[in-house]
Amino acid sequence: MAKKVAVIGAGVSGLSSIKCCLDEDLEPTCFERSNDFGGLWKFNEASTDGMTRVYKSLVTNVCKEMSCYSNFPYPEEYPNFMSHEKFWNYLQEFVEHFD
Numbered sequence: 001m002a003k004k005v006a007v008i009g010a011g012v013s014g015l016s017s018i019k020c021c022l023d024e025d026l027e028p029t030c031f032e033r034s035n036d037f038g039g040l041w042k043f044n045e046a047s048t049d050g051m052t053r054v055y056k057s058l059v060t061n062v063c064k065e066m067s068c069y070s071n072f073p074y075p076e077e078y079p080n081f082m083s084h085e086k087f088w089n090y091l092q093e094f095v096e097h098f099d
Contacts (some may be wrong), residue, residue, distance in 0.1 A: 002027040011039020015091065016069060019098050038091050043084055054084040069094060 003026050007017045010032040021028035036042055040053050060067060060081050064074040067087075072094050078086060 004029065006031060009033075009039055010037035012041065012091070014039065015094060019069075019071075022098075037095060038088060041084060041088055041091060043088065056084075058084045060084075060087060072097065 005021050005026045005028045007014050007021065007028050007030045010018075010030050014030060014032070015037060018028045018030055034042065043054050043056065060083075063080045064078055064082065065080075068074050068090070074090060075093075078090070082090075
């Protein structure tokens, strides 16, 4: 029987924690206050929960080689410094790839 693990939040760290738990045959349960993953990277025009999030014109200040998951590099065509939308796409691809 797999050990149960609680993961708080489905942001960047929460997603990688869930993936690590699954890799180790643990049974993660994620507790996320919003209705989607991505944490602070999920753009929302009007924050309804009082949380600060990315802003519309945000561009990362860390290059893609330093900000990707080690087991899931960015696609080659992604720019070195990307908009929040591009980063959000990357998170979606990560979630879909690892189910």
